[in-house]
Amino acid sequence: MQNLINQEQMRSADVFTIKEQEISSIELMETASAAFVKEFVREITDENTPIAVLCGKGNNGGDGLAIARILNDKGYNLVSVYLIDFSAQETEEYKVNLNRLKDQWFPLTTVKSVADLKNLKSGVIIDAVLGAGLNKKLSGLYLELAQFVNGLNLHVIAVDVPTGFPAEGKLDKDNVYIKAELVICFQRPKINFFFPESAAALNRFIVTPIGLSEEFIERFDSPYKLSDAGDISDLIKPRKPFTHKGTYGHALIVAGQRETMGAAILAARACLYSGAGLTTLSIPESGLTALNATLPEVMYKDRTALSQSGGGFENFSAIAVGPGLGTGAESLDILTSLLKLKLPLIIDADALNLLGEYEELFKQVPEGSVLTPHIKEFDHLFGVHDSWWDRLQTARAQAVQRKCVIVLKNQYTFIIDQYGGVKINPTGNPAMAQGGMGDVLTGIIASLSAQGYPADQAASAACYLHGLSGDKLAVSKIAVTASAVAGYIPEVLKELIK
Ligand SMILES: NC(=O)C1=CN([C@@H]2O[C@H](COP(=O)(O)OP(=O)(O)OC[C@H]3O[C@@H](n4cnc5c(N)ncnc54)[C@H](O)[C@@H]3O)[C@@H](O)[C@H]2O)[C@@H](O)CC1
Numbered sequence: 001m002q003n004l005i006n007q008e009q010m011r012s013a014d015v016f017t018i019k020e021q022e023i024s025s026i027e028l029m030e031t032a033s034a035a036f037v038k039e040f041v042r043e044i045t046d047e048n049t050p051i052a053v054l055c056g057k058g059n060n061g062g063d064g065l066a067i068a069r070i071l072n073d074k075g076y077n078l079v080s081v082y083l084i085d086f087s088a089q090e091t092e093e094y095k096v097n098l099n100r101l102k103d104q105w106f107p108l109t110t111v112k113s114v115a116d117l118k119n120l121k122s123g124v125i126i127d128a129v130l131g132a133g134l135n136k137k138l139s140g141l142y143l144e145l146a147q148f149v150n151g152l153n154l155h156v157i158a159v160d161v162p163t164g165f166p167a168e169g170k171l172d173k174d175n176v177y178i179k180a181e182l183v184i185c186f187q188r189p190k191i192n193f194f195f196p197e198s199a200a201a202l203n204r205f206i207v208t209p210i211g212l213s214e215e216f217i218e219r220f221d222s223p224y225k226l227s228d229a230g231d232i233s234d235l236i237k238p239r240k241p242f243t244h245k246g247t248y249g250h251a252l253i254v255a256g257q258r259e260t261m262g263a264a265i266l267a268a269r270a271c272l273y274s275g276a277g278l279t280t281l282s283i284p285e286s287g288l289t290a291l292n293a294t295l296p297e298v299m300y301k302d303r304t305a306l307s308q309s310g311g312g313f314e315n316f317s318a319i320a321v322g323p324g325l326g327t328g329a330e331s332l333d334i335l336t337s338l339l340k341l342k343l344p345l346i347i348d349a350d351a352l353n354l355l356g357e358y359e360e361l362f363k364q365v366p367e368g369s370v371l372t373p374h375i376k377e378f379d380h381l382f383g384v385h386d387s388w389w390d391r392l393q394t395a396r397a398q399a400v401q402r403k404c405v406i407v408l409k410n411q412y413t414f415i416i417d418q419y420g421g422v423k424i425n426p427t428g429n430p431a432m433a434q435g436g437m438g439d440v441l442t443g444i445i446a447s448l449s450a451q452g453y454p455a456d457q458a459a460s461a462a463c464y465l466h467g468l469s470g471d472k473l474a475v476s477k478i479a480v481t482a483s484a485v486a487g488y489i490p491e492v493l494k495e496l497i498k
Contacts, residue, residue, distance in 0.1 A: 050123030064128025263324025270443025427467025
């Protein structure tokens with residue numbers, strides 16, 4: 001797990017590292033620039049590629065100057081540097097690196113307006129204009145520059161962060177950035193990289209360490225953490241000798257209606273494949289033949305019994321409700337009855353839509369429940385948001401207020417615990433953008449909950465496993481089905497267990 005820190009904290013990590021390692025800020029810049037180049041040469045292997053380095057006058061520009069020099073030393077012989085001279089201020093580190101460059105022969109162009117970039121027509125652009133020092137959105141000459149560079153449609157690789165892109169905080173829809181194909185970012189990804197709005201500024205990012213003190217960074221009390229395989233390996237317990245199906249819990253999934261029985265079956269399939277000792281599916285009777293034919297291991301429970309004071313529904317180790325349930329009167333009755341059990345629930349899809357419609361019902365959601373909304377369901381529950389930053393802050397406040405876990409689904413899903421802490425899930429890919437994927441995630445959460453994992457752990461492990469299964473399948477496939485993702489979970493689990 002990595003602590004994601006803000007830029008102010010990152011700057012103090014710079015200062016701490018410089019002091020602790022007894023190095024100068026110029027040496028740190030050299031290390032950062034060399035780290036950038038190490039990744040860059042993997043991306044751009046042809047040394048004869050024309051490379052234009054656009055350098056602002058701050059430390060991001062200082063990096064750019066050092067990068068140009070190091071690339072040249074490595075045999076990239078068509079590197080040219082453009083000094084973006086839109087402001088008078090320049091940092092010490094920038095000046096030192098400019099002098100180092102002037103010591104060697106180097107094609108340098110001073111840019112006072114975008115007209116000075118007329119020779120820029122081909123090759124790769126390294127964007128070192130403005131980095132993490134950004135303090136307002138682009139305007140004036142910087143805005144013109146960004147629009148001009150974007151219009152060239154060249155392969156742009158940004159240093160640390162694309163010019164104009166704030167590392168954290170709300171991203172306005174009308175913001176303009178220099179759009180990068182790739183960002184090679186220092187030590188930690190920026191929090192804003194994980195929001196869909198970042199697609200306007202970058203396609204991909206790589207994080208490269210630059211020797212900052214990890215101990216210092218991890219000491220910050222940041223609400224944002226990035227999950228990794230190690231966390232999930234630490235969490236998932238291997239199955240022990242002499243255990244039996246009773247050891248691994250009994251999950252119940254209440255889902256499905258005539259037109260969407262598949263959603264219920266997919267959730268049950270994922271639950272089964274994620275290792276629950278027993279899985280029971282409560283669907284309309286019309287789905288029974290399909291269930292028995294596809295998942296003979298899964299049991300059936302008639303849900304008309306639910307309205308009769310529990311009807312045995314209270315004896316399960318975990319209950320999930322929602323996939324393909326529908327939002328009609330019968331579904332409302334089912335959800336109302338389940339909420340009366342006062343047991344933590346995993347609430348998804350149509351059950352969330354019902355909660356969005358009936359506030360009184362929403363208030364009855366028991367503590368320790370897991371809500372798994374995608375963007376539309378989320379805004380239906382909590383109001384329309386015009387940015388993902390705001391949406392995430394609402395999710396944090398709501399998770400605390402309701403003492404629930406919220407799984408806010410996204411390419412990078414946010415798992416928000418009852419204390420407002422956010423785990424960002426790094427697995428998953430666009431090949432998984434297909435119907436049924438959410439039903440599978442719900443099934444995995446139900447399975448892990450039934451096996452005794454606390455709600456926040458079940459949710460974060462489920463998201464990781466779900467995405468990893470999809471990632472492995474996507475290596476050889478353009479699109480992966482929800483059934484395939486569910487079916488691959490046992491292998492992914494086996495691989496992660498220590
Ligand atoms: N210790 C260091 O020296 C290190 C610095 N690093 C680099 O330093 C960068 C941060 O450098 P700086 O803090 O100097 O800042 P930048 O180089 O990002 O920005 C330079 C200046 O631009 C001005 N500015 C901000 N937003 C603007 C806007 N919208 N329009 C016009 N001007 C604007 C600011 O006043 C700032 O001083 C990082 O992104 C990274 O590339 C890395 O080398 C890591 C270590």
